[in-house]
Amino acid sequence: MNHTHTEKKAKPVAPKVKELIDRTKSVILATVDAEGNPNSSYAPFVQVENTFYILVSFMAKHTKNLSEGRKTSVMFIEDESATKQIYARERLTLEAATSQIERDSETWNTVVTKLKEDHGKVVDVISEMGDFILIALQPIKGSYVNGFGSAYFVDANLEIIEHRNDVNHQSK
Template sequence: MNHTNSQEEANRKAKPVAPKVKELIDRTKSVILATVDAEGVPNSSYAPFVQVNNTLYILVSFMAKHTKNLADGRKTSVMFIEDESATKQIYARERLTVEAAASQVERDSEIWNTVVTRLKETHGKVVDVIAEMQDFILIALQPVKGSYVNGFGSAYFVDENLEILEHRNDVNHQSK
């Protein structure tokens, strides 16, 4: 194998720079949520979020199905995904999908106040209004594990800290 081929192989196997995951999160204002109810019926939705340390926080209303599912501590998955209008290839949109443990944050606790302040800074004065509504609760989404994809053949496992662990697909796609 010549130097050019070995360099191409090394580039293909190289992990993406860890800040790429952070950059995707930083340029996203809301997360896509996947939850299930007590009967196992799936529900997809979205919610504006902020990240404090390694935890994602969403302020959501009990009028939404996903809120009860999250408040009951059921399994959830969150997704950050590149805007369709910005992608060069719709089949290879950059995305981060994370399994997360959901827990409710006590109203008016120190973390509640910190996160609501961050939500206001990020999403505006509407947070002042909804944070006062009693049907809105603050949910902490603690990442467990997930995957990051940033193109064809470029899929990686991520850990609870949203750090790249390893290349996810060592087997190439098969053609007919």
């Protein structure tokens, strides 16, 4: 059986990245603690301009890691039930800088209002709890994948900057 490999020539446009984010309600978080131990979790998010915001409780391990500004990675990923190929789920993975937003600041009020609009009345309750803090996740760089052979580097503005074709898969 002869298989011909055809390289994808089409470069996805930034709206594809935006569409994935728009279809996603929560972000997967990868954080590390002071000893370098990894922790994975998730949180509902909203996007305001080019920054993602999450309202998280200190009851969760990831909140301390995020609040102390350690290295963080976030991932937006296509729902398993919607994917055509489980090995090639559409996803955006970003390195992100974190910062805590001051309670009752203009940014806090704007973002909490948007969280309420997007995620419902539960935000009214949790935003008033003292252990919940608002964290900004500012993209640094990352990658966007939307199929086999279709992986791209993205910049801090979530714009696709180049095809990740530097590694070729080898047959056994």
